[in-house]
Every structure is written in structure tokens, then in C-alpha cells.
Amino acid sequence: MWTKKAEKLFGLIGYPTGHSMSPTMHNEQFRVKELPYYYHAFNVHPDHLKEAVDGMKALGVSGFNVTVPHKVAVMDYLDKIDEEAEIIGAVNTVVNENGQWVGYNTDGRGYVDSLKRVIGDQLKESDILVVGAGGASRAVVTALALYGVASITITNRTVAKAEEIRRMLPENYHINVLNKTDAESQTSTYDVIVNTTSVGMYPHVNETPWVSEGLKRGCLCSDLIYNPLQTRWLEEAAANGANTINGVGMFVGQGALAFQKWTGIEPDTDRMTEVVVEELGGKKSDAYR
Template sequence: MGKVFGLLGHPVGHSMSPNIHNDAFGHIGIDATYHAFDVDPNFIKDAIAGLKALQISGCNVTVPHKIAVMEYLDEIDEEARLIGAVNTIVNVNGRLVGYNTDGRGFVESLEEEAQIDLQTKRFLIIGAGGAARGIVTSLLRKGIGHLTITNRTAEKATPLLKLAKEFKTQAEVIEKKQAENQLSHYDVIINTTSIGMSPNVEYTPLSLEQLTDKSIVCDLIYNPLDTAFLIEAKKKGCLTINGVGMFVNQAALSFEHWTGKKPERERMRKIVLTNLGGTSC
């Protein structure tokens, strides 16, 4: 029997990960299969023990387990430790090592699609949850010079400010209204919240009335491919980036951790778009 990989989450029925990873294994010629495992939060410790017992070679971790699994792993990569969450586990001769490829997946997507020097840009991050922490960590590791965060609860952004201080990056937390009034100050605006995700597609995380065409506007959401937030930004003449690139890149980086081989990302991207009923981003 070939190697077995999987996804730990709850629920997982909607996941496209089995489609893209099983296709990549077949395309590269690796004898392996990938399965989605729906794990109730009460049994996550048992699930991690099962990875060792069943000699599962590796897995992805999605909501709501990204933080909970860390307690039961043998080793945590430095980037995952900074983020405070794990989305990839590699079984190295019985030792489970945790990584996080989410932030790097987004940053690679931004660099690919926008072709910009990140160190010279001013960033506005909308939200301060787990997704924001992954992206902020990866941006800070790239050496960005200025970071602004706006979140419904300012206190929740405090850990991100502390992280920025560690990297000697100027950072601030501002209220939503202030962010809306000074959108022209930011080169890159990133929505890390779930506001605008299907089925609530009519909502946006903040008003873009003051937006100029000089900003790059990103949304981590990929269902729908174009959120109301991105549609409004396009009307302003902005370059927009949705969450497909981040999803594909984080998956490809996980695949590389497991196998040491690089999958064809464009092939993964086409599978994702087909599943979403779209043809482009």
C-alpha cells in the first residue's frame, strides 16, 4: 500500500484538498492517496495519536484544529510558532512536525500577481484573527516597513503589534472609520475576515469610497471568486487579488514539505477554479 496523507478538520465535506493533492500524486507518479478526515474537536488528541499509530505520512489541518493540534506535536517550526497555528503536519520517522504555509502562500500569491517590492509598501490589514496572524507574520519576515491593522475589537490586534515590534516594523491599530477615511495612504489593502463569503456575498468589511486606483486590494475569500469588496475595488481601477492563489500556494508548499517535490501549481489552480465554477481570477 502506498503512503497516506489527509486533512483534519470539522467539517471537511466541502474541501477541495483531496482533489488537488490526489491529482498531484498521480501526475508526479507518487504512490500515495489523500483523504479528508472529519474530526470532532473533542477527539483531536486521539486523531493526532492515530497519525502515528497508522503511520500516516502527513496531513493538512484546517478549522477548527489549527491551534489545538500544536499541543500534541513533537516539534513546531519557527514560523508556525510565531503564527501560533499549524496547517501542515509531516511524519518524520514517527515524529510529528508542524508547519504553517498559509502566510507564505498568500505572500507568494501577492508577489506573483502584483510584481511589487514588499519592503517599500504600506499595508492595511482588515481583521486580527488567525488568518491575519499568518499573513502578518509572513509579511514581517519579508521586511515590510509599515503595517496598519483595523479590527472590530482593537485589543485583539495587540499580539500583532507585539509581533511587529519583534521585527522592528512600524505598526499601529486604528478604528474602521479612520481606515476608511485614509485608504489612499495604503499601497496594499488585505481583507482577512470572512465578511463577503458565500452565502452572505452582499457584505463588505469596510467602505471603499475613499479608495484610489493606486492601491492593490486583496481578499482571502475565494468563494465567490469576486467578492463585493473586490468588485468595488475594480470599479475604482485597482488591481485586485482573490484567495485562489493563496489556497493553491499553501497547498503546494504543504506538498513540498511532505514529498520534497514541487507540484504544478497551475494544474492545481485549474482544478480549484473548475470546482468553483470559474475560469479565471
């Protein structure tokens, strides 16, 4: 256990936060990097969000993460919002910069980093299908578009929500919107398929968000869910010859970027991954498959 007196305090605000693995992940990195810092999860009811943010500043907190249900509402109480976070319409990381709260969104870029770890520069040439049009989809689509992938198609039960995401980005980003039936008919054309919905998450582990047959040879199926570590969809996709990646990579990626913004230090993402997977009851090999 790291025993030095904490010189800086970081944290997480959400409701609830008891399930979060962020404290374990970040405090382990503070220990490994020999930084006298501490990370704590704060359970903040939506009715007290403004008071919580003001209190964090009054206490001299150096930065904090934001999780559901506060990612959008917190923007009203910050001093500045990063351009990418403005586009996404949500903040998940706040940094105390010279006494001002500056909001960022590291979810999307954290996800892109996790994909690059698996397929490298091939990501630039990929035709990608994104399933879902919620907050996670907005972050993923924005980051993939800014990274410059070949094309992005969004499909969702409510097409109008997918259209909202397309409209928030310039036309030159090559973003298409299809209903589920039309998107399924083109399954064999996608290099990467991303599930950004909660379909298949514990306890509804027998549900699947997308077909697992007719996938393009070498397709990468990516599920943002990490509980369970291997969703039924990923298992079925792997059985049909696809490569797969679960949501641990995105969770670690967004945390690593937050860590860098707070400390200016590159974290050990391999160790962060091990800590998260161990917390979930898995082993290291479960992180990227």
C-alpha cells in the first residue's frame, strides 16, 4: 500500500460509484509511478451536482472523472470545455488548470487507442459499422472521424438518433446512416463492427446486438461491454472466424488519457489492463479477445 501523505487528490463523481474500478486502477498507477496522489470515488446525487463541483474546487482537488448520470449536466458547471468534448456533448474528465475547471472527453480517443493496439495503422483504411446512437456512440464516432478512418456507418433502432450524430460532424467525414435491416444486409462489407449499446451486458448475457454470421474475413468485432469479459456476441463472432476485442481496452484507454492530462506522465497501460481484468475475475489474456 502507498503510504506517503497524498499531495494531490483526484476523484470520480457519479451516481452510483460503488461498482467503479477507476479507484483501483488509478491508485495502482500512483503507487507504481511513486506519486503521492490519491483517487477517490464520490457518490453524488444529481440534485447536488453543482455543490459537488464547487466543493471539489474549494478543496483544491486536482482533477476528476465523471460518469453516469453526470457527463452532460456537469458541463454547465465548468469554466471551459475542450472542442472535442463540445462536439460529443459530454465530459468524462475534468482538469484543474490554474484554478479553472476544464472539461475533456477521453472516451472516444481512449477507444481509438485500444483499436490501434489491435490492428495498428490498418484502422485508417477501415470501413466501420457502429451499432447504437447513445452517448458512447457519439464519443466513438467523433473520435474515429477525427482520426480519419475510411468510412463510418451508424445504425440504430431509432434512425433519427443516428442522424443527429451524423449532423453534428462535417460532411467530409464520410458518415452514413442505415436502418438495421439495410446495415445487416451489408455485414460482409465492414472491417470493424462496434457495439456501443448495452445489449449483452450482465445480467442480460444471452442477448446479442448484431449478427455473427456472414462477417467479412478478418473482421474485428468490438464490444464496449466488459462485464462479462466475453459477451455472447463476441463468442459467436469468434466461432465464425472474427477477431474480437472487449470493452476493457476502451476503459483503460480513457483512464490512461485522463492520467496523462492530470499528471503529464505516461501510465503503464499493460498494468492498468491487468488490474481491471483481475478485478473482473479474469486473466490478462482476456483483455484483448
